[in-house]
Amino acid sequence: MKLFDVYPLNDITITKASGSYVWDENGVQYLDLYGGHAVISIGHTHPHWVQRIEEQIQKISFYSNSVHIPLQKELADKLGKLSGKEDYQLFLVNSGAEANENALKLASFHTNKKKIVAFNKAFHGRTSLALAATDNATIIAPVNETANIDFLPFNDEAALKEYFQNNGHTVAAVIVEAIQGVGGINVATESFLKLVRILCDEHNALFIADEVQCGYGRSGKFFALDYAGVNADIYTMAKGMGNGFPIGGILIAPYIKAKHGMLGTTFGGNHLACAAALAVLEIIERDNLIEMSKQRGMYLINKLKSIDGIDKVRGKGLMIGFNVPEDIKDLRKKLLNDYFIFTGEAKPNIIRLLPALNITRKQVDEFLDTLAEAIEEMKTPVSKGVEENVFQ
Numbered sequence: 001m002k003l004f005d006v007y008p009l010n011d012i013t014i015t016k017a018s019g020s021y022v023w024d025e026n027g028v029q030y031l032d033l034y035g036g037h038a039v040i041s042i043g044h045t046h047p048h049w050v051q052r053i054e055e056q057i058q059k060i061s062f063y064s065n066s067v068h069i070p071l072q073k074e075l076a077d078k079l080g081k082l083s084g085k086e087d088y089q090l091f092l093v094n095s096g097a098e099a100n101e102n103a104l105k106l107a108s109f110h111t112n113k114k115k116i117v118a119f120n121k122a123f124h125g126r127t128s129l130a131l132a133a134t135d136n137a138t139i140i141a142p143v144n145e146t147a148n149i150d151f152l153p154f155n156d157e158a159a160l161k162e163y164f165q166n167n168g169h170t171v172a173a174v175i176v177e178a179i180q181g182v183g184g185i186n187v188a189t190e191s192f193l194k195l196v197r198i199l200c201d202e203h204n205a206l207f208i209a210d211e212v213q214c215g216y217g218r219s220g221k222f223f224a225l226d227y228a229g230v231n232a233d234i235y236t237m238a239k240g241m242g243n244g245f246p247i248g249g250i251l252i253a254p255y256i257k258a259k260h261g262m263l264g265t266t267f268g269g270n271h272l273a274c275a276a277a278l279a280v281l282e283i284i285e286r287d288n289l290i291e292m293s294k295q296r297g298m299y300l301i302n303k304l305k306s307i308d309g310i311d312k313v314r315g316k317g318l319m320i321g322f323n324v325p326e327d328i329k330d331l332r333k334k335l336l337n338d339y340f341i342f343t344g345e346a347k348p349n350i351i352r353l354l355p356a357l358n359i360t361r362k363q364v365d366e367f368l369d370t371l372a373e374a375i376e377e378m379k380t381p382v383s384k385g386v387e388e389n390v391f392q
């Protein structure tokens, strides 16, 4: 049977990983500044994470949500403590799209309204509603089209105010990434996020913070929205949560009431996923990884700003983007193929850095030196010797 060919692949097969390095089948070592798409939070194959999963699998890996699963409560307590949202409620799922799907549905249940406000360049996942709230016509199938979602310009306070003046009574939720990931590392301004909070409060709408990529310590705070000093009604999480073990979740404000049967999933919150997620939080806490992400991020951003040849360095913590000018547009490919460094991309010309939160200073320096060297090499015209040869 053939695989359904939807992924444009790099011609690389990774067979081993540790911390911020991965190795291919030929033993070539790569530095991972991409974190498997912002997923690797505490480093590949972290020993504590491996041990937690191994121990759990010997006991029980799965039973359905029809019985008590104390690991879910343990995870909720730890998550409440580290995120500072102790009075919130946790619902566990398996992916980012599923988290957003449930958040949007819950907002509609809670408000008994239908309209969702999303923003230009937003990415919320590939399931039905999450996809409809994603600003990319090429991945929206006709069946996903709905009049229930309205897109507004990102960071445009006047447009948001005007929209709410005219339509506020119909809005169930505003969904926003405090730092857009797939959209190209676009940081929402604090005043924009504060305005979302105010307008949602005035119009009985819910504020959904999509923290699937920017959350879980990546930005240097537990949630990127925390920088704005306001709370969302629902936070969605996934990527960094299991360090590669599939798990997602939503944090739900205390005034949103649950009803039996309102939400549900077969696999969400299974024993093994909870063990993986607990291991992640234990390491984040033990090794102070949120602060480390902040410090490394500041260092990396400052150094990147001094590298000639790249533009518009931006981001927070270890969620960083920069523009790659046309004359070195193949920089990402070069870093991967010639220098064995994984980075992420955003269309059309943006490199995204999403490394593990415990990437070392030495690894960051290794990346910076290599980046400068790669740019220099791409910008250097054909060497004099070769030119002379041409005319001999």
Ligand SMILES: Cc1ncc(COP(=O)(O)O)c(C=O)c1O
Pocket: 095, 096, 097, 098, 100, 123, 124, 125, 126, 177, 181, 182, 210, 211, 212, 213, 214, 238, 239
């Ligand atoms: C902000 C954001 N939300 C949702 C998703 C969807 O997550 P998943 O691929 O786990 O469904 C992504 C994935 O890139 C994302 O970046």
